Amino acid sequence: MAAAAVAPRTSAAYENAMHTFNKFRAELNYTGPASTDEIAQFIAWLSLQQKAPATIKSYIAGISFWHKMGSQKDPTDCFVVHKLLRAVSRSGTRPDARMPITGQILQRLLSALPAVTNSSYERLMYAAAFT
Numbered sequence: 001m002a003a004a005a006v007a008p009r010t011s012a013a014y015e016n017a018m019h020t021f022n023k024f025r026a027e028l029n030y031t032g033p034a035s036t037d038e039i040a041q042f043i044a045w046l047s048l049q050q051k052a053p054a055t056i057k058s059y060i061a062g063i064s065f066w067h068k069m070g071s072q073k074d075p076t077d078c079f080v081v082h083k084l085l086r087a088v089s090r091s092g093t094r095p096d097a098r099m100p101i102t103g104q105i106l107q108r109l110l111s112a113l114p115a116v117t118n119s120s121y122e123r124l125m126y127a128a129a130f131t
Contacts, residue, residue, distance in 0.1 A: 006065070017062025034075045039063065043084045053089045060085060106130060 006014065024042050025034070039060065046056045064076040075081075101109070109130050113123045 005069070013058055014062030014065050017059040018066050020059060021063050033072065034063070034067070036075045036078050036080060039075050039081050040084055043081070043088060047088055047091070053085075053091075056088050057085055101130075 021034070021042055024045060025031075025038065028038075028041075030038055042063075043056060043060065046059060051059075060076050060081065064074050067074045067076070099105070110127055113126055116126070117123055
């Protein structure tokens, strides 16, 4: 089935989504029309595979598209799936990689101020902001 209603790259992404979903279904011996429960399990599986939230959303959009193109009931269009996608997006945040400013780092910052500016006012302002 050709995806004439979408751009070529989108079509390729949607085809990949269906290929991955069908492979997932085959591994679990699912047959017949896809169900909402299968979509929920697929989202969980993709999350465990550490797929990015945007990738998971793209896969679900592809599955939705192909079901609609085939005039089939869309198993992705339900409250549970929408909530799972929202949860996946929230859990996709990365931990804060910033280091705390320790006393040693603060001393290095303060000692570098004369190289940053000649103005004693600006050095004092930066020192106040740093501390």
